[in-house]
Amino acid sequence: FFTSALLPIIMIVPLFDILTYIGVLPFVIKWIGKGLAFITRTPKFETFFAIEMMFLGNTEALxxxxxxxxxxKAERNLTLAMMSMSCVTAALIGVYTHMMPAAYILTAVPLNCINALIVTNILHPVRVSAAEDIVAKIDSAERQPFFSFLGSSIIGAGRLVLIICANVIAFVALAALIDKLLVLIHPSITLENILGCILFPCAWLRGLDTGEAFQLAQYMGTKLITNEFVVMLSVQDSMAGFSTHMQGVLTVFITSFANF
Structure with missing residues (x-):
């Protein structure tokens, strides 16, 4: 987990902070974001952020x-946080393609980015004035010496890695504890099965037959409780037995970081 998901943060963040320091990244965000914002009618940075997530992954983009x-403002940060849950870290895509059908994985990445833009604008529309729709850059008056700036960037990346690591360990352990307690009531009562029942209508509306829809709902519940790797490991040997539609829907759903 550390080498595939967290180590790239320590490597990528200082590199992009350097590009910000010398003014390259703000320039790119401004003009690419401006072009995409004209098409999507969303603020420049939010639009660029969707592209940034597609190539870097959600954690690195943030x-x-x-x-x-x-x-x-906080409302815009919430929008970005919602968008980031629909994407994955670019460093993991190669790993995913060895576990699931590669064509569906590569389709899921841009599809989930587009979905993120659409759904967040429906669920949480934020109006941004022209004065707020700017791209941040380091003012010359606030510019630190280069190596001092780089040191702060590296420390910030390391702090982020520790926060992610602690959260993953804590939430997976808590979910396992709750499952153990529920099993004491009845062997079939688990968080995954409970969420599977709740999510069945969503799975059925994907156009699957009842049997595959309930399977998909359980996998959706498992993924939300644990993470995408758990589901990929459990289905990679049985994927060939699913219908093509089931394979596509399941792969696109689990190719994201949205979980407790």
Whole structure:
């Protein structure tokens, strides 16, 4: 987990902070974001952030955009946090393609980014004035010496890695504890099965037959309680037995970081 998901943060964040320091990244965000914002009618940074997530992954995109996040209002930060849950870390895509059908994995990445833009604008629309729709950059008056700035960036990346690590360990352990307690009531009562029943209508509306819809709902519940790796490991040997539609829907759903 550390080498595949967290180590890239320590490597990527300082690199992009350097690009921010010398003014390259703000320039790219401004003009690419401006073009995409004209098409999507969303603020420049939010639009660029969707593209940033597609190539960097959600955690890295949030990490390298720290300067912008600190200067935006809380409502916009919430939008970005919602968007980031629909994407994955780019460093893991190669691992995913060895566990699930590669064509569906590669389809899921841009599809989930587009979904993120659409759904967050429906669920949490934020109006941004022209004065707020700016791209953050380091003012010359606030510019630190380069190596001091780089040191702060590396420390910030390391702090982020520790926070992620602690959260993953704590939440997975808590979910396992709750499962153990529920099993004492009845062997078939688990968080995954409970969520599977709740999510069945959502799975059935995907156009699957009843049997595959309930299977999908259980996998959706498992993924939300634990993470995508748990589901991928449990289905990689049985994927060939699913219908093509089931394979596509399941792969796209689990190719994201949305879990407790």
């Amino acid at each position: 990490a390298v955009s720290t300067l912008q996040l600190k200067q935006m």
